[in-house]
Amino acid sequence: MGAGASLRIGITCYPSVGGSGILASALGEELARRGHEAHFIGYERPFRLPAQAPGIFFHPVVINDYGLFKYPDYTLPLSVKMAEVSRAHALDVLHVHYAVPHATAAILAREMLPRELRPRVVTTLHGTDTTLLGRDAGYGPAIRHALDRSDAVTTVSAYLERETRRVLALERPIDVIHNFFEPRPAVRPRDQVRRALGVSDSEVLILHASNLRPVKRIGLLLETVARIRPRGAFRLLILAGADFSPHVAEVRRLGLEDRVIVLRDVADMEDYLQAADLGLFTSESESFCLSLLEAMSFGCPSVSTAVGGIPEVVVSGESGLLVGEASPEALARAVERLMGDPALRSSLGRTARARARERFSAESIVPKYVGLYRRVCGDPA
Ligand code: GMT
Numbered sequence: 395m396g397a398g399a400s401l402r403i404g405i406t407c408y409p410s411v412g413g414s415g416i417l418a419s420a421l422g423e424e425l426a427r428r429g430h431e432a433h434f435i436g437y438e439r440p441f442r443l444p445a446q447a448p449g450i451f452f453h454p455v456v457i458n459d460y461g462l463f464k465y466p467d468y469t470l471p472l473s474v475k476m477a478e479v480s481r482a483h484a485l486d487v488l489h490v491h492y493a494v495p496h497a498t499a500a501i502l503a504r505e506m507l508p509r510e511l512r513p514r515v516v517t518t519l520h521g522t523d524t525t526l527l528g529r530d531a532g533y534g535p536a537i538r539h540a541l542d543r544s545d546a547v548t549t550v551s552a553y554l555e556r557e558t559r560r561v562l563a564l565e566r567p568i569d570v571i572h573n574f575f576e577p578r579p580a581v582r583p584r585d586q587v588r589r590a591l592g593v594s595d596s597e598v599l600i601l602h603a604s605n606l607r608p609v610k611r612i613g614l615l616l617e618t619v620a621r622i623r624p625r626g627a628f629r630l631l632i633l634a635g636a637d638f639s640p641h642v643a644e645v646r647r648l649g650l651e652d653r654v655i656v657l658r659d660v661a662d663m664e665d666y667l668q669a670a671d672l673g674l675f676t677s678e679s680e681s682f683c684l685s686l687l688e689a690m691s692f693g694c695p696s697v698s699t700a701v702g703g704i705p706e707v708v709v710s711g712e713s714g715l716l717v718g719e720a721s722p723e724a725l726a727r728a729v730e731r732l733m734g735d736p737a738l739r740s741s742l743g744r745t746a747r748a749r750a751r752e753r754f755s756a757e758s759i760v761p762k763y764v765g766l767y768r769r770v771c772g773d774p775a
Pocket of ligand 1: 412413414417522523573609680
């Protein structure tokens, strides 16, 4: 590879709704836009990846369900496909998002190839690969091994770097590269989206977007919303990346049926981000919280629990409000403060948008990944 030459990057991520897959897809798109090749390798095309785009390729992994196996195996066919694509396309780097099992598969793929064809392996940790699986005795040693053998390891926040070192007793260098978000233009105007949702001009539209996993504490979200007054002054829009039905009884119990709107797996995310007035995030743990950044990019300030890497994303009182305790009362009071003060909302929203642009845009983050790829490949450019 010559100095400044275009790179060929293999990318593996979870294709389903989730921040790590969204980030990996966006990175592939941005790399292709800059003249590099992005080869996605996985069991399904990532859901936010455009169907057709120059420089973006998708290589499916076929999983066989052999009767002998009680549980289908993904790691081995993934590693074989990674090696095959590396060989066929002379990949410079295999960049895996989420350690389990992607990093292990990449290490194996690299070892299956002759030395001169071996790509470098870059592993990006996103959260529960450290905070949950890293603690699990059945996974921890394998994760640690894959990280030790990676040519570079990155985390999406300084918090996650600290956690990774602590949980996995890792001493190797780790690069912190924060997440980025590059908003696409909204398709429908804000008024049209709000009308379609049945939200009036006088109602404050509160947005929550997540995959509804236990760590997102949907119970706390609903408890918070149930305490917001005046009751008729807001609606809560939940953009759900998973089935919401387990929470419907709670919505009913709290008498929130007419306040909560749930949409599942929306593709036109930007339409809703621009229609929202504020975000609400009640997570127990978050290495970064990409949804919060997505809201910030549209000048939408959020109320959030101050957990994990969130204080790296939001400066409380400047670009949003962070609440130190998991108390529905405290969270509801913070929401009411923003609901009742449109001027404060606007000023926090302006700062949030500027912060998202300056620190967490493709322009500021993608060159860090490209620089890292060149570094591990020994390319001085
Ligand atoms: O690690 C996970 O829980 C899954 C992952 C995902 O795919 O949504 O979420 C993590 O990665 C996102 C993208 O980097 C971060 O924005 C989320 O904060 C992080 N989730 C957690 O740390 C719980």
